[in-house]
Amino acid sequence: MTHFSGRFQSRAAATLCGLAISIGLGSMGSMAAQAASPENAPADLTTALSQIQAAASAGNVDAVMQNYSPTFTNEDGFTYDGLKSALQTLWESYDTLTYRVELRSWEPTSSGYKAETVTYIDGTQTVEGRPTKLESVIRSQQTYEGGKIVAQQTLSERNQLTSGEMPPTVSVILPEQVAAGENYDFDAIVMEPLGNRYLLGAAIEEGATATDFFAGRPVELDLLAAGGLFKVGTAPTTNDSRWVSALLVRDDGITVVTRRLRVE
Numbered sequence: 001m002t003h004f005s006g007r008f009q010s011r012a013a014a015t016l017c018g019l020a021i022s023i024g025l026g027s028m029g030s031m032a033a034q035a036a037s038p039e040n041a042p043a044d045l046t047t048a049l050s051q052i053q054a055a056a057s058a059g060n061v062d063a064v065m066q067n068y069s070p071t072f073t074n075e076d077g078f079t080y081d082g083l084k085s086a087l088q089t090l091w092e093s094y095d096t097l098t099y100r101v102e103l104r105s106w107e108p109t110s111s112g113y114k115a116e117t118v119t120y121i122d123g124t125q126t127v128e129g130r131p132t133k134l135e136s137v138i139r140s141q142q143t144y145e146g147g148k149i150v151a152q153q154t155l156s157e158r159n160q161l162t163s164g165e166m167p168p169t170v171s172v173i174l175p176e177q178v179a180a181g182e183n184y185d186f187d188a189i190v191m192e193p194l195g196n197r198y199l200l201g202a203a204i205e206e207g208a209t210a211t212d213f214f215a216g217r218p219v220e221l222d223l224l225a226a227g228g229l230f231k232v233g234t235a236p237t238t239n240d241s242r243w244v245s246a247l248l249v250r251d252d253g254i255t256v257v258t259r260r261l262r263v264e
Contacts, residue, residue: 038103045113045144049101056099059091069148075241076154077210086213094134097123104139112145116155132163154208154241157260164253168192168199170228174244177262181237188246188257189228199224200249203231208241208260221249235263 048067055063065084072080091097099121106115116139123134136159142152156176173187190199200221206212229246236242245258 036106038105041103041106041115042108042113044147045106045115046103048144048147049103049117053099053101057097059097061087061091067149069145069150072148072150072152074142074152074154076208076213082210086210094123094125097121097134109143109145112143112147114141114143116141127163130163132161135160135162154260155262157258159258161256162253164250166250167253168248168250168255170246170248170255170257172246172257172259174259174261176260177264178235180235180239180263182235184233184235184261186231186233186244186246187228188248190248190250192227194227197251199227201229202247203229203245204247205233205242205244205261208243212243219247221247235261239264 052064052067061084064087065080068080068083070080072078072083078086099119101120102118104116104118106113119136119138119140121134121136121138125132125134136157138154138158139156140152140154143150158172160170169191171187171189171191173185173189175184178184186203186205188201188203201224202219202221204219228248233244240263242261242263243258244261245256248255248257
C-alpha cells in the first residue's frame with residue numbers, strides 16, 4: 001500500500017482515548033456464554049466507569065490513572081507509565097475531548113470483574129490553523145482486579161478525523177479479523193458524486209503498538225480516478241494487530257479514517 005508523506009496520528013488520538021476508559025477482557029466466546037447484562041452490574045463497577053469517564057472528559061490524567069494498576073499492560077505494549085505519558089501528550093494536543101462509555105456485559109471473577117464496553121469519543125483540535133474533528137468508537141475488554149484495571153484487549157476500533165467546510169463522507173469496507181498471511185480487501189468509498197472535482201488519496205497499513213502511536217508516516221497522495229480507494233492488503237504471517245487507514249483530500253475538505261485489523 002502507499003505510504004503517507006506528512007504527519008498521520010488519528011489512530012493514536014482515538015485509541016489512547018479508548019485505553020483511558022474501557023473495561024473488560026477475555027475471549028469473545030466465553031464472554032457470550034457467561035456474561036451478565038449491564039442492568040445487573042454491581043455498583044462498584046458502574047461507579048468506576050463513571051469516575052473514569054468524568055476524569056477522561058476533564059483531561060485529568062492523575063484521576064484516570066488512579067484506576068490503573070502499576071502492573072497494567074495491554075496487547076499494544078503499553079505499561080502504566082507509558083500510558084500515563086501518552087495520555088498527557090495526547091490531551092495537551094486537543095482543545096476538547098468528550099467521552100461516553102456503554103457497558104455491554106460483565107462477569108465476576110475471583111478478584112474482580114471482566115467486562116466489555118464500547119467507548120465513544122468526540123474531540124476537536126486546531127492543526128496549522130484549521131479546526132479538526134475527531135470521532136471514535138472503540139470496543140474493548142479489560143480485567144479489573146482489586147479495584148484496579150490490570151489488562152486490556154481492543155476488540156474493534158473505528159477512528160475518523162475531518163477538517164474543512166465539507167469533508168468527504170467515507171464508507172469503509174474492511175474485515176475486523178483475518179487469518180495470518182491472508183489477503184484482505186480495504187475499500188474507502190467517498191459517498192458524494194465526484195463530478196468535475198479532483199480527489200486525492202492514500203492508504204497505509206501499519207503496526208498498532210505503543211511505539212507506533214505518535215510516529216509520523218510519509219504520505220504520497222495519488223490522484224484517484226474513481227470515487228475512493230480500493231486496495232488489497234496481505235496480513236502478517238503471525239498474530240498481530242494492524243491499523244489500516246485512508247486519507248482522502250478534496251477541495252472542500254479532508255477525511256482520515258482508521259480501522260483496527262486483528263490478525264489471528
